Amino acid sequence: MIAVLKRLWKHGIGTIPKDELLHVNGRGKLLLDDTKCTACGDCVLECPSEALSLRRVQNEFDFSITYSSCISCRVCTEVCPTNAFSYANEPMPSVQLRDELVVHYTINRDESEPKGEIVSDRDRREVILKN
Amino acid sequence: MKISRIIVAPHELIHACRTVIANHGRFITMVASDECGREIDRFVVRYIFAHDGKSMLNVVESVLTESNCSYPTLSSMIPAASWAEREAHDLFGIFPEGHPDLRPLVLHDDWPEGVYPLRKDYALREKQERDSFSSWSYPKVEGEGVFEVPVGPIHAGVIEPGHFRFQVMGDSVLHLEAKLFYTHRGIEKRSEGMSVVKGLYLAERICGVCSVSHALSYVQAIEQISETRVPERAIFLRVLFAELERLYNHVGDIGNMCAGIGYAYAVNHGAHLKEQLMQLNDFIVGHRFLRGSIALGGVTEDITEEKLRYIETTLERVKKEFNEIVEQILSHDIVVNRFSNTGILSERIARELSTVGPTARASNYDIDVRRDLPYAAYDQLVFEVPTFMEGDVMARFKQRFLEARQSFQIIEQVINRTPKGDIRVPIGDLIPYSFGIGMTESPRGENVHFVMVGENNTIYRYRVRSAPYANWPAVPICVPGNIIPDFPLINKSFELCYACCDR
Amino acid sequence: MIHVLLEILQVIFIIGVSPLIQGIVKRTKAILQGRQGPSVWQPYYDLHKYLNKDEVLSIHASWLFLITPYVVFVTMIAVVAMIPVFITHTLLSFTGQLMLVVYLFGLSRFFTALAGIDTGSSFGAMGSSRDMFVSALAEPVLFITLLAIALPMKTTNLTLITSRAVTGHSPLLSPTFYLAFLAFLILVITETGRIPIDNPDTHLELTMIHEGMILEYSGKRLGLMMWSAWIKQAIMFTLLLDFCFPWGISLVVHGSMLIASFIMVFLKLTVIAIVIAFVEMSYAKIRFFRIPRLLSAAFALSIISILTNFLL
Structure with missing residues (x-):
C-alpha cells in the first residue's frame, strides 16, 4: 500500500491535456507531386485499400486520393517509378463526409502513352485496362 | 545464412x-x-x-x-x-x-472433404458450402464428477477467438483441448502471384504486434534469394526497430500478465509505459506498431541523430520506471504465490515440441535466433540470452523482464555505434522458383518465413511459421493439474497471438 | 410519525447513495492506478442505461431466472429497513435481527446461485459453484463475527446495538473491538466480492465468482442485480460503521443533530469506500483455494474477540 502511494506521489495521474487529445503524429498526409507523376497506374493497382484511382478525362488524367481509405502503408511510395509520392508533415485529414476527403490531381502528360482508365474501388475489384 | x-x-x-x-x-x-x-x-x-x-x-x-x-x-x-x-x-x-492424429487443424470440421484450398487449381475467391452437421471430435475424460467447460471462441473480453474445452473435476483441470484457427485470413493463398514489393506489406500485417519481425523475416528471405548485401547503416537500424518492438511488447506483456490475477495496479502502470514506448515509435517512424519501417534491401526511413538522442532520453526514463514497477510486482507476496509453480512447462516438452522464444528459454531450452543464426547486425552487438530452469509463470515473467533489460542495452549500443551511409539498395530481379528462408526473433520467439518466388518477381509460395504456431501446442499441456481460474494467467504468460498463428 | 418518515428516508438514502459509493470506489481505484477514471456518477448513468435497455434471455431460462433479480432486490431493501444509518431507529426492529440479516443475505445468494445454473451456461454454473464454496465458509464466519460484536452489547437487536455503541464509552480502548473489526473488514471484502477474494472488474470469465453468476443477465434485470450488489455493499459499509465507528449517529430526532449525523454518515461512507479501494489496489486476487485460509483467519479473530470479551 505504501508503494502504491509512493508511486502516485511521484508520478501522479497519467493524463493527456485536453488540447493534446487525438493528437496523433502518424506518418502524415499523403501527397502526390503531379509534375513527377506519369500516370502509369502502378500505384492504383497495388494500393491495398482502394484509396487511389486514375481516370482518363479526354486528354488528361484525373488522379484522386481518398484519405478516408488510406492506411499509410507506403505501397504507393514503394512502387512509384518516379518517386512522386511524399508524406506531408501534417496529420491525415479527417472530416465528417467521405466525399470531402478526396483530393483530385489533374495530370497532363504529353509524352506518356495514355493507358486508359484504371479504377480500383470497392464495387469493382477488377481493374479495367482499355486502350 | x-x-x-x-x-x-x-x-x-x-x-x-x-x-x-x-x-x-x-x-x-x-x-x-x-x-x-x-x-x-x-x-x-x-x-x-x-x-x-x-x-x-x-x-x-x-x-x-x-x-x-x-x-x-x-x-x-x-x-x-x-x-x-x-x-x-x-x-x-x-x-x-502413420500420423497419430489427423483431425482437421487449419480448416474446421465443417469444411467439405476433398477440397484443398492451397492447391494451385483452387481459385482465390472460390466459396465452399459448409457442412454444419459434422462435429468436432476430441478426447474426452469420463467418470463421476467430471464436467466439461466450453469456453470461446467468443470471450467476455475483447480478445482474439479461440475455443477451449476444459475437462474438469471441480475446479481442477484434467484435460484441455484447444481449437484455434478461427481467424484464417488466407494470407498464403492471397500472396500467391502478388509482387514481392506488395508482399512485404502483407507480411507486416500478419501480426499486430510483431510487424517488424514478420517484415524482417520476409525481406531476409527475399534478400537471400537475390543475394543482396544490405548496407551497414540499414542493418543497425533494423536492429533498432526490432528491439523497440521487443521492448514495447515485453513491457506491455509484463503488465498484462498481472491482469490474469486481477492486479489492476500493475496492469495500468504497464500499459502506461507501453503507451510511452508506442508514442516513441510513432515519433520515429510515424507508426505506433513500427509498420512501414522495413524495406526490401534496407529500411525506408533514416533516423536522424536528433531522433536517436530522443530515443535515448525516452528509454532512460522508461527503463527507470520499468525497473521500479517490476520490483514492486515481484515484492508482492500474492503475485509471487500465484506466479510460482503455475503452468509448468517442462524442459523435455519444450524441446520436443520445438517451442521458441521466451517460453522455451524460461524452460531452460536455450535458443535465440539473434545469437544462434545471427541476422541484421546482431553478430556485431554484445548481449546475453537469459534462461530459467523452472518453466512456470514466474520464470516466463522474469524472462521477459531480463530480455527487456537486454533490449535496453542493445538499443544503447545501436544508438552509439550506427555507422553513417546508405540505408537502402535495390534488390534487382529474382531468379524464378528459387526460395529463401528468413528467420528472426520476435518478442514471442522465432518467426520463420519461407518464400518461393515465381516469374516476374512475384510470390509463388509463401509459408509463415510464426512463433505462436510453435508455442500453441505447449499451452494445453501445461494446464492440466492447475485450476480453471489459473488458465487466463497461464495463457497470458505465453502471450500468444491467435491471428498470427492462424494466418 | 416523524420517526417513520425518517426511517423511510434512511432506506431511500442507502438505496439512492449506493451507486455513488460504488462510483467513489471505482474513481479512487482509477486514481491509484494512475488513471483519471470515470466520474463518480457513472454508476447512475450505467443504471439508467441498464434499466432502459432491452433484454436478451437464454432459451433455457425458467421463471427462476426471471424472478431472481426481484427477489434479490427486495431482500436487500428488507435488510436496509433493518439497519440504522443516521438515526438509531429503524423501520423493523426486534431481537434476533442480526440473525435475520445473515439469512436474508443467504436467501439472495441462494437465488443468485440458482439463477446462475438455470441458464445452462458453463460460466454461470462455475460462478455458482464457487460462490457456494466461498459462502459456505463465509456464512458461519459472518455469524460468529456478528456474535462477537453483539456479545459486548448484550443484544442482537441492531437498534439497541447501535444506541449502546453510541452511548457507551469509546470502544477504541478494548481489544475485543480491534479483533472484531479486523474480522469484519475481511468479511466486508468477501461479501462485497472485492479483491483479494473476487474481482468485480474482470472480463476473464474463467476467474469470475459473482460476475459469473450474473453473466447471462442483461438490460433491466442486470441493472437490478448490479444495484442490489451495490446496495449490499452499502449495507456492509453501514454495518461496519454502526458497529465500529458509530460516532455521530443521532439518538433523538432533533433538527441540527440530524443534519450533523447525516453529514457524518456520508463522510464516513466515503472514507470507508476509499479505504476499500486502497485495499483492493494493494492486493491481487489470491489463489482460489487459499480463500479458506483468509476466512479462517477472520474466524480465528472473531473467536479470540469473543474470548477476550469474557476474559478481560
Whole structure:
C-alpha cells in the first residue's frame, strides 16, 4: 500500500491535456507531386485499400486520393517509378463526409502513352485496362 | 545464412531427417507446396532444420506425385512436426502415413472433404458450402464428477477467438483441448502471384504486434534469394526497430500478465509505459506498431541523430520506471504465490515440441535466433540470452523482464555505434522458383518465413511459421493439474497471438 | 410519525447513495492506478442505461431466472429497513435481527446461485459453484463475527446495538473491538466480492465468482442485480460503521443533530469506500483455494474477540 502511494506521489495521474487529445503524429498526409507523376497506374493497382484511382478525362488524367481509405502503408511510395509520392508533415485529414476527403490531381502528360482508365474501388475489384 | 538442400525420395525422408537431427539439426518447420506450375509432379515437402551457431539451414526435400501423394510421417520422431503435417494434409491433401492424429487443424470440421484450398487449381475467391452437421471430435475424460467447460471462441473480453474445452473435476483441470484457427485470413493463398514489393506489406500485417519481425523475416528471405548485401547503416537500424518492438511488447506483456490475477495496479502502470514506448515509435517512424519501417534491401526511413538522442532520453526514463514497477510486482507476496509453480512447462516438452522464444528459454531450452543464426547486425552487438530452469509463470515473467533489460542495452549500443551511409539498395530481379528462408526473433520467439518466388518477381509460395504456431501446442499441456481460474494467467504468460498463428 | 418518515428516508438514502459509493470506489481505484477514471456518477448513468435497455434471455431460462433479480432486490431493501444509518431507529426492529440479516443475505445468494445454473451456461454454473464454496465458509464466519460484536452489547437487536455503541464509552480502548473489526473488514471484502477474494472488474470469465453468476443477465434485470450488489455493499459499509465507528449517529430526532449525523454518515461512507479501494489496489486476487485460509483467519479473530470479551 505504501508503494502504491509512493508511486502516485511521484508520478501522479497519467493524463493527456485536453488540447493534446487525438493528437496523433502518424506518418502524415499523403501527397502526390503531379509534375513527377506519369500516370502509369502502378500505384492504383497495388494500393491495398482502394484509396487511389486514375481516370482518363479526354486528354488528361484525373488522379484522386481518398484519405478516408488510406492506411499509410507506403505501397504507393514503394512502387512509384518516379518517386512522386511524399508524406506531408501534417496529420491525415479527417472530416465528417467521405466525399470531402478526396483530393483530385489533374495530370497532363504529353509524352506518356495514355493507358486508359484504371479504377480500383470497392464495387469493382477488377481493374479495367482499355486502350 | 547458408541453405544446404538434401533431395530424397519420400520413403527416405525419415532416414534423411534422422541423420540431420543426429548432426544437431533443430527442427523448425515443414513446408508443403504445390509446384505444378513449374513442371513438377506435383507436391514438394520440405523439412527445415537449423544448425544453431553455424548459421546454416538444412532443407530435406521430397517430391510427391499427384497419384501417390503420401509420405511416411515424421511426427512420431519429431512431435513438433505434427501440426505442420496436419496443416499440409488439410490444405494440400497430401497424406502423412502413420500420423497419430489427423483431425482437421487449419480448416474446421465443417469444411467439405476433398477440397484443398492451397492447391494451385483452387481459385482465390472460390466459396465452399459448409457442412454444419459434422462435429468436432476430441478426447474426452469420463467418470463421476467430471464436467466439461466450453469456453470461446467468443470471450467476455475483447480478445482474439479461440475455443477451449476444459475437462474438469471441480475446479481442477484434467484435460484441455484447444481449437484455434478461427481467424484464417488466407494470407498464403492471397500472396500467391502478388509482387514481392506488395508482399512485404502483407507480411507486416500478419501480426499486430510483431510487424517488424514478420517484415524482417520476409525481406531476409527475399534478400537471400537475390543475394543482396544490405548496407551497414540499414542493418543497425533494423536492429533498432526490432528491439523497440521487443521492448514495447515485453513491457506491455509484463503488465498484462498481472491482469490474469486481477492486479489492476500493475496492469495500468504497464500499459502506461507501453503507451510511452508506442508514442516513441510513432515519433520515429510515424507508426505506433513500427509498420512501414522495413524495406526490401534496407529500411525506408533514416533516423536522424536528433531522433536517436530522443530515443535515448525516452528509454532512460522508461527503463527507470520499468525497473521500479517490476520490483514492486515481484515484492508482492500474492503475485509471487500465484506466479510460482503455475503452468509448468517442462524442459523435455519444450524441446520436443520445438517451442521458441521466451517460453522455451524460461524452460531452460536455450535458443535465440539473434545469437544462434545471427541476422541484421546482431553478430556485431554484445548481449546475453537469459534462461530459467523452472518453466512456470514466474520464470516466463522474469524472462521477459531480463530480455527487456537486454533490449535496453542493445538499443544503447545501436544508438552509439550506427555507422553513417546508405540505408537502402535495390534488390534487382529474382531468379524464378528459387526460395529463401528468413528467420528472426520476435518478442514471442522465432518467426520463420519461407518464400518461393515465381516469374516476374512475384510470390509463388509463401509459408509463415510464426512463433505462436510453435508455442500453441505447449499451452494445453501445461494446464492440466492447475485450476480453471489459473488458465487466463497461464495463457497470458505465453502471450500468444491467435491471428498470427492462424494466418 | 416523524420517526417513520425518517426511517423511510434512511432506506431511500442507502438505496439512492449506493451507486455513488460504488462510483467513489471505482474513481479512487482509477486514481491509484494512475488513471483519471470515470466520474463518480457513472454508476447512475450505467443504471439508467441498464434499466432502459432491452433484454436478451437464454432459451433455457425458467421463471427462476426471471424472478431472481426481484427477489434479490427486495431482500436487500428488507435488510436496509433493518439497519440504522443516521438515526438509531429503524423501520423493523426486534431481537434476533442480526440473525435475520445473515439469512436474508443467504436467501439472495441462494437465488443468485440458482439463477446462475438455470441458464445452462458453463460460466454461470462455475460462478455458482464457487460462490457456494466461498459462502459456505463465509456464512458461519459472518455469524460468529456478528456474535462477537453483539456479545459486548448484550443484544442482537441492531437498534439497541447501535444506541449502546453510541452511548457507551469509546470502544477504541478494548481489544475485543480491534479483533472484531479486523474480522469484519475481511468479511466486508468477501461479501462485497472485492479483491483479494473476487474481482468485480474482470472480463476473464474463467476467474469470475459473482460476475459469473450474473453473466447471462442483461438490460433491466442486470441493472437490478448490479444495484442490489451495490446496495449490499452499502449495507456492509453501514454495518461496519454502526458497529465500529458509530460516532455521530443521532439518538433523538432533533433538527441540527440530524443534519450533523447525516453529514457524518456520508463522510464516513466515503472514507470507508476509499479505504476499500486502497485495499483492493494493494492486493491481487489470491489463489482460489487459499480463500479458506483468509476466512479462517477472520474466524480465528472473531473467536479470540469473543474470548477476550469474557476474559478481560
